[in-house]
Each structure stands twice: as structure tokens, then as C-alpha cells.
Amino acid sequence: MKAFCAVRTRRIAAGIFLGLCAASASAQSGYPSRPIRLVVPWPPGQATDLSARLVAHKLSESLGQPLVVDNRPGAGGVIGSDAVAKSAPDGYTLLAGSSGPISINPIVQKVPYDPEQAFAPVSLIATVPYVLVANPAFPAAGIREFIASARANPDKYTFASSGTGATGHLVAEFFNSMAGIRATHVPYKGSVPAITDLLNGNVTYAFETLAATAGHVKSGRLKAYGISSARRNDALPEVAPVHESAELPGFEVVAWIGYLAPAGTPLQTRARLAAEVRKAVQAGDLRERYAALGMDPVSSSPEDLGALLKREHERYAAIVKKANIRID
Missing domain, CATH: 3.40.190.150 (Bordetella uptake gene, domain 1)
Structure with a gap:
């Protein structure tokens, strides 16, 4: 009798479990049933x-x-x-x-x-993607010359960002580290003032988003040295990836x-x-x-x-x- 009761109890428990699973599956199959x-x-x-x-x-x-x-x-x-x-x-x-x-x-x-x-x-x-940009007055013609100049003049140049800890700030720090560059970070309260000072020549360079920089690059108000993605982008097809043009394998961010x-x-x-x-x-x-x-x-x-x-x-x-x- 005890064995029968044990088997019966297990069957009831299994039935309840299967019922719950069926109810859950049914609920999920009807997803979504209301606004998200x-x-x-x-x-x-x-x-x-x-x-x-x-x-x-x-x-x-x-x-x-x-x-x-x-x-x-x-x-x-x-x-x-x-x-x-x-x-x-x-x-x-x-x-x-x-x-x-x-x-x-x-x-x-x-x-x-x-x-x-x-x-x-x-x-x-x-x-x-982010774009490495500088004021057109910066003399380097390409990214390798840019890196060589920055390496030869430690702490001379400045780089802007939309704020300490912003993605652009960390992308620039990653680039500086991989390229062996020492430069001074100048944080701003947002991308607009950072790019404004870059346009005015008050800071040397920055990594800013493609959306924020493409128009300025096309108009000649900023010089683009590279893009942070693995491949070129149709918005600036002439700008090569940094990892390729600067020979920095692993710089894809x-x-x-x-x-x-x-x-x-x-x-x-x-x-x-x-x-x-x-x-x-x-x-x-x-x-x-x-x-x-x-x-x-x-x-x-x-x-x-x-x-x-x-x-x-x-x-x-x-x-x-x-x-x-x-x-x-």
C-alpha cells in the first residue's frame, strides 16, 4: 500500500509539473499579449x-x-x-x-x-564607430606621421572627449596606449563643446562618433586619420581603419x-x-x-x-x- 501511495504521489507531482510547463509554454507562445x-x-x-x-x-x-x-x-x-x-x-x-x-x-x-x-x-x-580627427592645421599627412609626431613630443598634444569616462575618452586612451603616445586629456561636458574647441584649434585631436564628425570631415573643417571599426564605412569611404593604416592589430573598437x-x-x-x-x-x-x-x-x-x-x-x-x- 505504501509503495502504491508513493507511486501515486510521484504521478500527481509529475502531473502538476507537466501542467505548469504546459501553462508556461502556452503563455510564452502567446507572447506578447500586451504592449512592451x-x-x-x-x-x-x-x-x-x-x-x-x-x-x-x-x-x-x-x-x-x-x-x-x-x-x-x-x-x-x-x-x-x-x-x-x-x-x-x-x-x-x-x-x-x-x-x-x-x-x-x-x-x-x-x-x-x-x-x-x-x-x-x-x-x-x-x-x-569612432573617427580619429584633428584640426586641419595639424601638420601630419597620415596616421603614421601623426603617431610619430606625438611620440616625439610626449605631453605636448591634447585630446578632447565628451567627458571623463565617456566611450570616446576610453577609445582615445586605448589608442594612445597601443600607439605609445603620451598626451593630455581635456574633458568637456558633451561632444558639441569638445568638437567646437577642436574646430577652433584649442585641442589637438579626438576620437568622436562618425555621426558627429563626418560632416566636418567632408567640409574640410576637420582632418580624419582613421576609423575605429574593423572595416571602412560608406559615410567616409576614404578613411581607412586605424588597425590597418597605423598597423595596430587589435585596435578595433x-x-x-x-x-x-x-x-x-x-x-x-x-x-x-x-x-x-x-x-x-x-x-x-x-x-x-x-x-x-x-x-x-x-x-x-x-x-x-x-x-x-x-x-x-x-x-x-x-x-x-x-x-x-x-x-x-
């Missing part, structure tokens, strides 16, 4: 906001439910990111994540979340933008979203808009994005440690 909130931790019009909205529009069409953009700017993207970290992991809250608040800020300052523990990766949606979800969001849900992103970034109209914004349309699986985030954290941690960068 997409938190953008930046103000409208910023690069992350623009790319996130373009992809969200495509996903709203393919999923049959709207992705509602919720701009939560502040503290360099930390406020909005933290709001998502504290949200329910049900697939109905997403974060438009990017290099700054996810890969860099947690290394250079205290933030209320651990990005590896707080978020579950969904998919990349864009990458943003871009800012990333992607969708993340709160930790614990089911992989099945994230994989569904990633599949829709993959289709979205292949659309001709989206690719045209991206090109105008100086971005490259990309996608990834949740697993591949997770691996990228790990590599980015390790690389930026090494750069920050070597350059002794800290924001109090």
Missing part, C-alpha cells in the same frame, strides 16, 4: 534613442503589439538602466542599453546595479547599442525578440536611416550579446586601470 515598455535612459534625439526607436517601430509591426518608448534620462544612463534592473522579468520591460551605462560606468563609478547580474541580453541593434531585459527574463522570450530584431535590421529603409546617423545595423543572439558584454567589460576595465580613470 522600452526604457531609453537618454533624452529623445540621442543616438541610443534614435536607433532604439527605429527598431522598436519595426518590432511593433512584426509582433503585433506596440513597443512604447519611455525616456528616463539622467546620471549618464544610470537612472533608466536601474529602473529596468528592478522591473519584473516577464518580457514586457526592455532596456535600450549601450556602452556607457552598461560596459563603462560600472567600472569608473558606483552604480546601483551589477550589469552582469541585473540584465539578461536580448540582441544588439547597432554599433557606432566601436560603441554598441542593444536591447536588454531584466535578469530572469525567459530565454525563449529573448530569443523571440532577437529573431525579430534580426529581421528588422535587414530592412532597406532602416539601413538607410542608420547610414544617415553614422551607425551600422547589426543583430545578435542573446548568447552572442552576453559574450560581447563580457569581452567589453574586460577590455574597458583594463583601459581604465592602465589610465587610472575614476569619477568620484
Whole structure:
């Protein structure tokens, strides 16, 4: 009798488990059944906001439910990111994540979340290359001459960034380290004043986004020495990658933008979203808009994005440690 009861108990438990699995699968198969909130931790019009909205529009069409953009700017993207970290992991809250608040800020300052523990990766949606630019008065004709001049004059030259710990700052520090350059960092409150001083010849060089520099390069107001991505970009096809023209193998760095979800969001849900992103970034109209914004349309699986985030954290941690960068 005891054996019978034990078997019966196991069968009941198995039945309950299978029922729960079936209910979960049924719920996921109907996903999404209501609007999805997409938190953008930046103000409208910023690069992350623009790319996130373009992809969200495509996903709203393919999923049959709207992705509602919720701009939560502040503290360099930390406020909005933290709001998502504290949200329910049900697939109905997403974060438009990017290099700054996810890969860099947690290394250079205290933030209320651990990005590896707080978020579950969904998919990349864009990458943003940086361009090494200088005032046209700088005498170097090419990047090798640029490096030679900087090496021969340690601490003579200055480089601008949109702020201490900004992605452009770390890209420049990475370049300086690999090229053997010693130069003085001049931080600004944003890219606009940094580029303005560069145009006026008050600083020597900078790594700024393709979108922010392409127009000035084409007009002759800035001189481009190289692009930080692995390949040339159609916006400035004559500008070669730094790793190629300067013979700096391994110097391939871009800012990333992607969708993340709160930790614990089911992989099945994230994989569904990633599949829709993959289709979205292949659309001709989206690719045209991206090109105008100086971005490259990309996608990834949740697993591949997770691996990228790990590599980015390790690389930026090494750069920050070597350059002794800290924001109090």
C-alpha cells in the first residue's frame, strides 16, 4: 500500500509539473499579449534613442503589439538602466542599453546595479564607430606621421572627449596606449563643446562618433586619420581603419547599442525578440536611416550579446586601470 501511495504521489507531482510547463509554454507562445515598455535612459534625439526607436517601430509591426518608448534620462544612463534592473522579468520591460551605462560606468563609478547580474541580453541593434580627427592645421599627412609626431613630443598634444569616462575618452586612451603616445586629456561636458574647441584649434585631436564628425570631415573643417571599426564605412569611404593604416592589430573598437531585459527574463522570450530584431535590421529603409546617423545595423543572439558584454567589460576595465580613470 505504501509503495502504491508513493507511486501515486510521484504521478500527481509529475502531473502538476507537466501542467505548469504546459501553462508556461502556452503563455510564452502567446507572447506578447500586451504592449512592451522600452526604457531609453537618454533624452529623445540621442543616438541610443534614435536607433532604439527605429527598431522598436519595426518590432511593433512584426509582433503585433506596440513597443512604447519611455525616456528616463539622467546620471549618464544610470537612472533608466536601474529602473529596468528592478522591473519584473516577464518580457514586457526592455532596456535600450549601450556602452556607457552598461560596459563603462560600472567600472569608473558606483552604480546601483551589477550589469552582469541585473540584465539578461536580448540582441544588439547597432554599433557606432569612432573617427580619429584633428584640426586641419595639424601638420601630419597620415596616421603614421601623426603617431610619430606625438611620440616625439610626449605631453605636448591634447585630446578632447565628451567627458571623463565617456566611450570616446576610453577609445582615445586605448589608442594612445597601443600607439605609445603620451598626451593630455581635456574633458568637456558633451561632444558639441569638445568638437567646437577642436574646430577652433584649442585641442589637438579626438576620437568622436562618425555621426558627429563626418560632416566636418567632408567640409574640410576637420582632418580624419582613421576609423575605429574593423572595416571602412560608406559615410567616409576614404578613411581607412586605424588597425590597418597605423598597423595596430587589435585596435578595433566601436560603441554598441542593444536591447536588454531584466535578469530572469525567459530565454525563449529573448530569443523571440532577437529573431525579430534580426529581421528588422535587414530592412532597406532602416539601413538607410542608420547610414544617415553614422551607425551600422547589426543583430545578435542573446548568447552572442552576453559574450560581447563580457569581452567589453574586460577590455574597458583594463583601459581604465592602465589610465587610472575614476569619477568620484
